[in-house]
Amino acid sequence: MHPLKKTARVAGWLYLLVVLTGAFVLMYVPGKLFVLGDAPATARNILAHQALFQAHIVVGLASELLFIAVVLVLYRLLKGVDFELAALMVLLILIDAPLAFLSVANEVGTLTFLREGGFLAAFGPPQRDTLATLMINLDILGTPVSEIFWGLWLLPLGVLVYARRLFRVSWASGCASTA
Amino acid sequence: MTYLVLSAVGLLAPAYGKLALTIATPVLFGEVALMLWLLIVGARERPLAVVPRLQVESHPLT
Numbered sequence: 287m288h289p290l291k292k293t294a295r296v297a298g299w300l301y302l303l304v305v306l307t308g309a310f311v312l313m314y315v316p317g318k319l320f321v322l323g324d325a326p327a328t329a330r331n332i333l334a335h336q337a338l339f340q341a342h343i344v345v346g347l348a349s350e351l352l353f354i355a356v357v358l359v360l361y362r363l364l365k366g367v368d369f370e371l372a373a374l375m376v377l378l379i380l381i382d383a384p385l386a387f388l389s390v391a392n393e394v395g396t397l398t399f400l401r402e403g404g405f406l407a408a409f410g411p412p413q414r415d416t417l418a419t420l421m422i423n424l425d426i427l428g429t430p431v432s433e434i435f436w437g438l439w440l441l442p443l444g445v446l447v448y449a450r451r452l453f454r455v456s457w458a459s460g461c462a463s464t465a
Numbered sequence: 466m467t468y469l470v471l472s473a474v475g476l477l478a479p480a481y482g483k484l485a486l487t488i489a490t491p492v493l494f495g496e497v498a499l500m501l502w503l504l505i506v507g508a509r510e511r512p513l514a515v516v517p518r519l520q521v522e523s524h525p526l527t
Contacts, residue, residue: 291507298504305500322483430475430482437468440496447499 290363297359300352307349312429315342320426325419332422333400343393350386354379357439364446371442378442382435389428396421467492 319335319342321327332339357379365372399406399418406414467489474485 294503294507298500298502298507301500302504305497323480427476430472430479433468433472433475437466437472440468443499 293359293363297356297363300356300359304349304352304356307345307352311342311346311349315339320422325422326415328422329396329400329415329418332396336397339393339397343390343397346386346390346393350383350390353386354383360443364443364450367446367450371446375439375442375446378435378439382432382439385428385432385435389425389432392421392425392428396425 315338319328319331319339321331357376361372361376364375396418399414399421402414409417471482471485471489475482
């Protein structure tokens with residue numbers, strides 16, 4: 287298989303994993319656990335399905351790492367078309383990555399506050415619920431903030447793909463010339 | 466652009482977030498189409514446009 291085609295296939299497989307893990311993290315688990323505008327109900331659901339919420343945390347981390355890998359492979363594929371646009375695409379996702387990891391940290395915090403015992407024994411149940419609610423709200427608000435970058439990185443990607451079709455730039459020779 | 470609209474709705478009018486996502490879902494499948502294109506078709510090398518070489522006459526001093 288041609289190296290260029292192989293790189294595109296790798297990007298495709300990684301992208302498929304991002305779509306599948308993303309669907310689990312952004313659609314399946316919120317659909318099961320998160321109650322819009324009712325943080326206490328969400329907290330109760332999380333406590334009742336802790337294993338699912340822990341899977342949400344782990345898969346969320348994996349999804350973000352896979353997303354970074356996708357963009358790096360796409361950068362390798364498209365840098366020959368326009369180096370600056372390809373670099374901008376990577377930069378936008380690398381700006382989003384800490385936000386995603388912070389969101390995961392909020393989820394870990396949510397679970398910590400909802401579980402009883404340990405150093406949190408000093409807090410009463412209403413205080414723990416309030417802190418857990420704060421963490422849940424921060425986690426939910428993290429998605430629209432990340433969506434800014436999910437939208438922005440697609441703009442340079444779209445231009446790069448369009449430019450390749452329009453100007454018939456050779457990806458392989460472009461990659462070689464910028465390597 | 467769809468994600469940017471969803472982001473604006475999520476931050477400014479979260480009550481309409483679910484409705485916005487329902488409307489936007491078909492558009493978001495465009496990203497899935499890109500993924501499938503990479504997976505199934507991959508990338509094809511295209512020939513570079515042939516740039517005609519200039520016919521430079523040799524200068525007497527060179």
